[in-house]
Amino acid sequence: MTGPAAPEPAFLALPDLARRDLGGAVVAANDEFFAARENLVLPHPAVPRTEFGHKGKEYDGWETRRRRSPGHDWAIVRLGAPGVVAGVVVDTAFFTGNYPSQASLEGAAVEGHPSVEELARADWQPLLPLVDLAGDTANAFAVDSDRRYTHVRLAIHPDGGVARLRVHGTVVVDPRLVDAGPFDLAALENGGRVTGVSNAHYGSPHQLIGQGTARSMGEGWENARRRGPGNDWVDVELACEGVVTLAELDTSWFLGNAPGKASLTGRTADGAEVVLLPRTRLQPDTRHRFVLDGDAGVSSVRLDVFPDGGMARLRLWGRPTTAGRAALGRRWFDALPDVPALEVLGSLGVEPAEAGRVVGGRPLSGDLPPAVRGLVDGLA
Numbered sequence: 001m002t003g004p005a006a007p008e009p010a011f012l013a014l015p016d017l018a019r020r021d022l023g024g025a026v027v028a029a030n031d032e033f034f035a036a037r038e039n040l041v042l043p044h045p046a047v048p049r050t051e052f053g054h055k056g057k058e059y060d061g062w063e064t065r066r067r068r069s070p071g072h073d074w075a076i077v078r079l080g081a082p083g084v085v086a087g088v089v090v091d092t093a094f095f096t097g098n099y100p101s102q103a104s105l106e107g108a109a110v111e112g113h114p115s116v117e118e119l120a121r122a123d124w125q126p127l128l129p130l131v132d133l134a135g136d137t138a139n140a141f142a143v144d145s146d147r148r149y150t151h152v153r154l155a156i157h158p159d160g161g162v163a164r165l166r167v168h169g170t171v172v173v174d175p176r177l178v179d180a181g182p183f184d185l186a187a188l189e190n191g192g193r194v195t196g197v198s199n200a201h202y203g204s205p206h207q208l209i210g211q212g213t214a215r216s217m218g219e220g221w222e223n224a225r226r227r228g229p230g231n232d233w234v235d236v237e238l239a240c241e242g243v244v245t246l247a248e249l250d251t252s253w254f255l256g257n258a259p260g261k262a263s264l265t266g267r268t269a270d271g272a273e274v275v276l277l278p279r280t281r282l283q284p285d286t287r288h289r290f291v292l293d294g295d296a297g298v299s300s301v302r303l304d305v306f307p308d309g310g311m312a313r314l315r316l317w318g319r320p321t322t323a324g325r326a327a328l329g330r331r332w333f334d335a336l337p338d339v340p341a342l343e344v345l346g347s348l349g350v351e352p353a354e355a356g357r358v359v360g361g362r363p364l365s366g367d368l369p370p371a372v373r374g375l376v377d378g379l380a
Contacts, residue, residue: 266298
């Protein structure tokens with residue numbers, strides 16, 4: 001008789017920052033003789049392959065050749081949304097006699113759009129020490145970090161195949177992007193986060209705030225058919241406190257299973273509720289756009305659908321409040337590793353000694369040089 005199954009690690013509830021459909025990509029690998037590196041970040045689970053090619057049996061994953069010299073193999077992944085890593089899954093699905101015996105992970109924070117050569121010279125920091133792997137298993141490991149990274153480097157020891165790499169964590173958006181133009185306060189790539197859902201039987205609510213448009217019904221959120229009273233809902237914590245001025249409720253691909261109506265309710269920082277969109281009729285397979293009053297700043301929004309049904313995307317366009325922008329900027333700067341933080345201040349003309357004082361004194365508090373205050377609080 002077996003005991004109860006062990007609970008899943010809490011970090012698995014956080015979004016996968018490396019997924020291809022969030023903008024993640026495998027930008028380099030030292031070897032991909034048997035199976036392409038790009039498979040590591042595909043959003044769907046790995047599937048078994050039975051065919052053989054001219055290099056041997058094909059696998060849905062990344063696989064290197066058998067190593068005949070000292071060392072190990074590696075792959076560099078650009079995160080689709082930079083953030084703080086809370087845990088990783090090194091999934092060796094369907095690799096049984098050819099998986100790596102061990103793996104480790106490092107992170108780097110690099111400004112702009114670096115080349116592979118520039119990434120090789122980056123300041124790589126350990127995220128996961130060398131750990132043992134099992135074959136045909138979703139090997140899950142918690143990560144203890146409070147720094148924001150843009151790239152991770154997976155090392156496998158000594159060689160072998162990995163089906164998928166999942167990098168779960170919290171998005172930390174660059175506030176300079178927020179200041180540049182229209183801002184979707186709910187978007188996963190900007191730091192929006194699903195914090196509660198009534199039912200997710202058919203599709204993850206995280207997909208509601210994912211990138212781009214849904215390509216099928218399977219890329220949205222869909223609940224089970226409701227047979228009792230009440231309605232289904234999703235809670236979204238916004239990237240920062242903000243004023244929502246335009247809401248998009250997209251039921252594309254949902255034809256016979258779209259909600260009949262929906263509403264949006266915001267919550268302010270002190271917990272008060274604000275009606276953003278009253279209960280409003282929806283149409284199937286339609287991108288609905290609603291201009292809102294935009295009177296109050298809210299920190300989270302609840303989408304209610306009546307009585308149930310599926311939705312492809314939720315967009316909440318608006319602007320951060322002064323307090324929200326400052327909180328977002330300070331969180332970003334506090335999470336930067338030391339070297340990138342010094343580089344950012346240097347680009348603003350802050351003297352090295354003063355920059356060192358600011359970086360060494362994080363989390364930010366007290367008097368700051370005007371250039372630093374303008375950057376982090378958005379008051380420039």
